[in-house]
Amino acid sequence: MNVQVIADPAGRLVWASQALPGSAHDLTAARTHDIIDALTSANVMTFADKAYQGAGGTIRTPFKRHRYRPKLSRRQEAVNRSHARVRARGERAVAILKTWTILVKLRCSPCRTTSMVKAILVLHHIENPVY
Secondary structure, three states: OOOOOOOOOOOOOOEEEEEEOOOOOOHHHHHHHHHHHHHHHHHOOOEEEEEHHOOOOOOOOOOOOOOOOOOOOOHHHHHHHHHHHHHHHHHHHHHHHOOHHOOOOOOOOOOHHHHHHHHHHHHHHHHHHOO
């Protein structure tokens, strides 16, 4: 399943999308759920992985080395390291979802998956209130 997650800078889950089949590309899923437009219109700087290259707006992705092109420069590698440090906080949110064993080997419809992810999100907010 493909579930898009938005986390705050501290790595807490903020929002989870409806589930799509696992064959859906991350950028396609983000566009399907209008995540890119919403973040851009709210002027929220977002750090994403290489799967979101070409998203535009306020979405920032690391430099990607392409085949048959020279290696990344030292400056580009330094930018990628800094980008990874910022993203590591957001990856904590994905790790929180993966701690729920029910999601690890899930084989059901996206509709059922969406219900489970939303329930987990509610339980997460009950366990970890933000004041």
